[in-house]
Amino acid sequence: MLVAQFRxxxxxxxxxxxxxxxxMVALLAPVLFDESQLDVTKATGGVFETPSxxxxxxxxxxxxxVLAMVVWGARxxxxxxxxxxxxxxxxGTSVGIASGHYRGLVAGVxxxxxxxxxxxxxxxxxxxxxxxxxxxxxxxxxxxxxTSWPATARLIRAQTLSVEGRPYLERAKxxxxxxxxxxxxxxxxxxxxxxxxxxxxxxxxSILSETxxxxxxxxxxxxxxxxxxxxxAFSSGAIxxxxxxxxxxxxxxxxxxxxxxxxxxxxxxxxxxxxxAHE
Amino acid sequence: MTLLEFDDVSITYQSxxxxxxxxxxxxxxxxxxxxxxxxxxxxxxxxxLTSAVLRLLPKTAQVTGQIRLNGEDVMAxxxxxxxxxxxxxxxxxxxxxxxxxNPVQRIEAQLAEPILLHEDVGxxxxxxxxxxxxxxxxxxARRARDYPxxxxxxxxxxxxxxxxxxxxxxxxxxxxxxxxxxxxxxAQVLDLLSSLVAELGLGVVFISHDLSVLAATCDRVAVxxxxxxxxxxxxxxxxxxPLHPYARALAAAFPRIGDARFRYAPAGVPxxxxxxxxxPTGCPFHPRCPMASELCRxxxxxxxxxxxxxxxxxxxxxxxx
Numbered sequence: 001m002l003v004a005q006f007r008x009x010x011x012x013x014x015x016x017x018x019x020x021x022x023x024m025v026a027l028l029a030p031v032l033f034d035e036s037q038l039d040v041t042k043a044t045g046g047v048f049e050t051p052s053x054x055x056x057x058x059x060x061x062x063x064x065x066v067l068a069m070v071v072w073g074a075r076x077x078x079x080x081x082x083x084x085x086x087x088x089x090x091x092g093t094s095v096g097i098a099s100g101h102y103r104g105l106v107a108g109v110x111x112x113x114x115x116x117x118x119x120x121x122x123x124x125x126x127x128x129x130x131x132x133x134x135x136x137x138x139x140x141x142x143x144x145x146x147t148s149w150p151a152t153a154r155l156i157r158a159q160t161l162s163v164e165g166r167p168y169l170e171r172a173k174x175x176x177x178x179x180x181x182x183x184x185x186x187x188x189x190x191x192x193x194x195x196x197x198x199x200x201x202x203x204x205x206s207i208l209s210e211t212x213x214x215x216x217x218x219x220x221x222x223x224x225x226x227x228x229x230x231x232x233a234f235s236s237g238a239i240x241x242x243x244x245x246x247x248x249x250x251x252x253x254x255x256x257x258x259x260x261x262x263x264x265x266x267x268x269x270x271x272x273x274x275x276x277a278h279e
Numbered sequence: 280m281t282l283l284e285f286d287d288v289s290i291t292y293q294s295x296x297x298x299x300x301x302x303x304x305x306x307x308x309x310x311x312x313x314x315x316x317x318x319x320x321x322x323x324x325x326x327x328l329t330s331a332v333l334r335l336l337p338k339t340a341q342v343t344g345q346i347r348l349n350g351e352d353v354m355a356x357x358x359x360x361x362x363x364x365x366x367x368x369x370x371x372x373x374x375x376x377x378x379x380x381n382p383v384q385r386i387e388a389q390l391a392e393p394i395l396l397h398e399d400v401g402x403x404x405x406x407x408x409x410x411x412x413x414x415x416x417x418x419x420a421r422r423a424r425d426y427p428x429x430x431x432x433x434x435x436x437x438x439x440x441x442x443x444x445x446x447x448x449x450x451x452x453x454x455x456x457x458x459x460x461x462x463x464x465x466a467q468v469l470d471l472l473s474s475l476v477a478e479l480g481l482g483v484v485f486i487s488h489d490l491s492v493l494a495a496t497c498d499r500v501a502v503x504x505x506x507x508x509x510x511x512x513x514x515x516x517x518x519x520x521p522l523h524p525y526a527r528a529l530a531a532a533f534p535r536i537g538d539a540r541f542r543y544a545p546a547g548v549p550x551x552x553x554x555x556x557x558x559p560t561g562c563p564f565h566p567r568c569p570m571a572s573e574l575c576r577x578x579x580x581x582x583x584x585x586x587x588x589x590x591x592x593x594x595x596x597x598x599x600x
Contacts, residue, residue, distance in 0.1 A: 176365035
């Protein structure tokens with residue numbers, strides 16, 4: 001039913017198409033371009049060559065193929081985006097369900113922690129964390145993950161509170177179910193649709209965050225992502241050299257992927273909205 | 280053997296408007312193989328009283344008196360003991376079966392839940408038990424693979440009964456199990472319950488506001504009003520010759536077709552039940568009672584004996600002239 005409804009949504013299918021195209025490109029990167037093309041010492045092109053039949057997206061200041069960099073960058077950007085989102089969702093869902101299920105002190109403490117993360121501006125916290133933890137792919141995932149869960153926790157908590165009031169939870173309590181059993185068997189399956197819809201929206205934010213952090217030079221310096229490509233373009237003076245392709249290519253990729261995930265997320269949200277607002 | 284005993288139980292909710300006494304000084308017992316009905320209007324404390332048996336009340340509720348389940352004081356149990364007792368000794372068929380099933384789980388998983396929680400059996404064995412349970416309540420075993428929305432209201436209620444029987448409890452609390460079902464399905468569900476009770480020798484507490492349902496199923500009946508039992512006795516006595524004017528009004532609300540006496544008799548009770556936080560002085564029923572006298576306005580009658588048949592009324596048994 002969900003699949004059929006999704007297929008009927010034009011914007012949802014557009015988003016899914018964008019995602020599938022980028023996912024395929026990311027997976028096929030080693031087939032499309034050899035990894036050696038990312039190496040400055042093995043670059044074949046000239047400095048800031050304009051897009052041509054040979055270099056579809058031109059070259060950078062070291063003569064590397066920008067298309068190859070963007071294709072390889074998709075791997076890291078998508079990987080970091082997805083992993084960080086999973087981490088954020090796991091934290092957010094656990095905290096949300098726990099704070100909705102246990103009332104009193106536990107809920108109070110969890111809510112204040114959520115508030116704290118919600119109130120602290122994302123970028124300074126992420127920069128400090130990234131600096132303390134050091135530059136690596138895993139750390140970037142952790143930084144994005146632990147800073148982007150509070151909104152999810154709030155959402156899941158609200159949904160949990162509404163599920164907690166339903167009679168089947170009273171029934172579960174009456175038949176002797178413990179807290180963990182109630183949370184995993186009854187609450188979790190009921191908030192899962194919301195988690196999924198929220199995940200697609202969170203992925204786009206994670207990818208943007210990864211790009212931002214990499215652009216600020218906090219990413220893994222050995223891995224090519226759209227953020228590091230943008231950073232390279234900025235620091236190599238692509239703007240003053242008029243090499244618009246060097247900046248535009250990764251930038252447009254980020255915009256497209258974020259757009260794609262947002263379209264998917266909005267469509268899922270519409271379909272799963274219990275009030276049937278999509279009718 | 281006494282399965283369940285309420286001994287002078289009072290339950291008070293703490294709220295912003297102060298203390299709300301929902302149940303006051305109720306004493307009642309249920310023997311093995313006996314079906315005891317609790318009748319009364321909405322808000323008279325029926326569900327509050329029975330929720331206290333498994334301690335399912337919200338934290339704001341204060342319980343005094345003793346509730347003994349198979350001789351053990353429920354209020355004194357630790358949480359672990361309580362969890363073990365829940366469903367294994369006393370199970371509940373909830374009000375509104377439509378919502379007591381989780382919409383995102385198969386019937387199978389939900390029926391197996393109490394078995395897996397309480398008994399040391401594997402998922403395979405639990406699965407066969409689920410099939411047996413469904414057939415016991417007259418549903419084909421293959422319905423176990425269905426989701427709740429694929430069943431009709433009556434079928435869901437049968438599933439709830441099957442679930443209540445899953446751990447072979449000795450006491451069944453049926454909280455308005457047939458409300459929201461149409462009359463034909465209601466009759467089927469009641470028949471099923473009666474036959475299961477006879478077959479398994481269960482003790483049942485049957486809550487309903489529908490006296491005709493209670494008359495058909497119960498051995499004894501307690502009529503509640505404003506948190507107290509105002510009349511209790513054998514079901515046949517209470518319905519045929521009610522002593523308390525409230526019980527009389529309830530019984531009269533269900534006319535017997537063809538009986539000329541019901542044709543012009545005023546049916547129903549005028550007015551609304553009192554708010555439990557602000558009970559009238561004297562007998563709480565006096566503002567609505569056709570027989571109220573000066574005495575009723577000042578002193579609250581007590582349920583004289585807890586024996587065979589009694590009513591808490593100054594004018595018990597008097598006929599209105």
